[in-house]
Amino acid sequence: MTTSIPDKSDSGAVAADARELIEVKAAVSGVRSVQVALMEMAYALARQPKRRGVLVLTHSSVGLQRLRDEWQRAASVLRPDVLKRLSMCVDQGDRFVGIPRDPDVQTQRLLSQLIARERGPKGARTSRGDAPFVVLKILLHHWLTDGRPVTTDWLAKTTGYSYPTVAKSLRALGSLIERESDRRVGLRWFPHDQLARLFAVSDRVRETVRFADRSIQPRPPEAQLRRLEKLNPPHLAIGGSLGAAHYFPGIDLVGVPRLDLSQHGPGRHPDLGFIEKLDPALKRVLDPLEPATVVVHQVRHANPLFESRKGGLQWADPVECLLDLHEARLSAQASQFLKALEKKRPATT
Numbered sequence: 001m002t003t004s005i006p007d008k009s010d011s012g013a014v015a016a017d018a019r020e021l022i023e024v025k026a027a028v029s030g031v032r033s034v035q036v037a038l039m040e041m042a043y044a045l046a047r048q049p050k051r052r053g054v055l056v057l058t059h060s061s062v063g064l065q066r067l068r069d070e071w072q073r074a075a076s077v078l079r080p081d082v083l084k085r086l087s088m089c090v091d092q093g094d095r096f097v098g099i100p101r102d103p104d105v106q107t108q109r110l111l112s113q114l115i116a117r118e119r120g121p122k123g124a125r126t127s128r129g130d131a132p133f134v135v136l137k138i139l140l141h142h143w144l145t146d147g148r149p150v151t152t153d154w155l156a157k158t159t160g161y162s163y164p165t166v167a168k169s170l171r172a173l174g175s176l177i178e179r180e181s182d183r184r185v186g187l188r189w190f191p192h193d194q195l196a197r198l199f200a201v202s203d204r205v206r207e208t209v210r211f212a213d214r215s216i217q218p219r220p221p222e223a224q225l226r227r228l229e230k231l232n233p234p235h236l237a238i239g240g241s242l243g244a245a246h247y248f249p250g251i252d253l254v255g256v257p258r259l260d261l262s263q264h265g266p267g268r269h270p271d272l273g274f275i276e277k278l279d280p281a282l283k284r285v286l287d288p289l290e291p292a293t294v295v296v297h298q299v300r301h302a303n304p305l306f307e308s309r310k311g312g313l314q315w316a317d318p319v320e321c322l323l324d325l326h327e328a329r330l331s332a333q334a335s336q337f338l339k340a341l342e343k344k345r346p347a348t349t
Contacts, residue, residue, distance in 0.1 A: 020107075021045070021053045022114060028060040030284075031070055038074050038088070045082050054103070056111060058091040063276040064099075071099045092273050130205045134159045134301050135169040136194055139187050141305060141319045147346045149184035160302030190342065202323045203288070205300060209270055210292035215281035221259035224279065224294055228259075232312040233274040237262045237304070239297065239316030240324040241333065246309075247318050248340040251333055259294045260324040262316035264304035270296060297324065 021044055025037055034057070041053040057067070067090065075083055088099040089111060096108050103111065138158055142150060156166045170177050170185060178188040202208075213219060219227075225238070237243075240260025241253050265271050275282050275294070282294055297320070299305075305317035316324075318341055325334035 019051050021048070021051055022056060022111070023053070024056045024058060024114065025060075026058045028057050028062055031062060031066060034062060034067065034070050034088075035074070038070070038086070042074075042078055042082050042086060045085050046079070049081070052085040053087070054107075054111070055086075055088045056091065056096075056114075057088065060090060060272075063280050064090060064097060065280065068099055075100075130300060131159070131161050131165050132169045132172060133198060133201055133205045134161070135166055136173065136191065136198060137319055138301060138305075140191065140195075140198075141317055143187040143190070144318060144341045144345055147186075149178070149180050149186035151184050155185075158301060158303045160300075198323065199326050202327060206297040206323070207270055208298075208327065209272065209296045210285045210288070210290070211275060211282040211294045211296075212285045212290065213279065213281050213293040214283045215279075218281070218293060219279065221256045221293060224259050228261075228274075228278055229312040231274060231277055235264045235271075235304075236274070237264070237299075237306040237314040237316040237320075238309065239321045240295070240328065241330065243316050243318075243321035244325060244333065244337045246315050247321065248337055248344075250340070251337055253333060257328060257330070258292055260316075260321075260328070261294065261296045262299050262304070262306075262320050263296055264299040264306065270298055272296065295324070295328075 021041065023037060023041055025033065028034060028037075034055075037055050041055050045051060045053045060067075067088065071088060078086070087101070087103070089096040089103055090099070091111075096103055096111055135155060138155060142148075152163060152166055152170065155170075156163045159166060161169075173191075173194070176188055176191055176194065177185050179185050221242075225242070228236075238246075238260070239262045240258065241251075241256055243260070244251050245253060263270060275296075278294070285292055299316075299320065305320075306314035307317070309315050318337075322334055322337055322341070325337060
């Protein structure tokens, strides 16, 4: 998205001939995309000598040092009159980090407003197209951990969807849904066929992002977890094999193949700024068959259902952990974990 934001002169008036061209790039995962965006912005500034340009990166998995290195390469070939009017800003959630220098307070405010408009209304976490996944997941979680029927209003508040959207998702589940005389609803039986549907679309709905350790001596997932506990970023929970072992200590695991994390946030794009702080050697991998060290999944429902945990961070809910095990191709462990959850299910009258 490209826009122009009027700049104020020293007297406070809007200077019509001095505007900033702002290009917003979301979820950039490679240096090549940064290179292309910088060159396109430079071409635009060369044609408009009275304007300044700002390339804004949001939810980028490219580390700050890599971005600074790329800036130096671009600076070595750009014309000085273009270079002095060009800058990059990286959205860090609570502030913007600028390259080669941080933006002033006014520009920070303008960029925040621009990003907020791009993301849409505050608190908009979910896509209506993902409602069937989220509603079924919440129902399955409640069936395994509580068992009692719930109201549609409770489902709407927990999922973050409107009442009509939740009602439509319930109707689509047909006879699987048991409706009480007081209009509360619940799963009539365990949804084995529907579980396959959850597995099939889980990666897309949860916007799974994978990272591999590219260092000479990669750190094991347990070491990454210890480092992450010290950082203790907000809205993050531990899932996967570690989470499954928390809920079912008897699960048959030989070591920890990777660190699965569930992230609950206000925006539609993953906030992966903590990865650079965790370990600069972690690089995003796009091939789902390539082994990953750290994997981040987005939690789309309004109530994340996280559980408190000693040592910082939180535990992801059991169904999240089950989805993680299946996505990691730990089919035997996923089956064992599911049987344990069904066995522990509270008895209902």
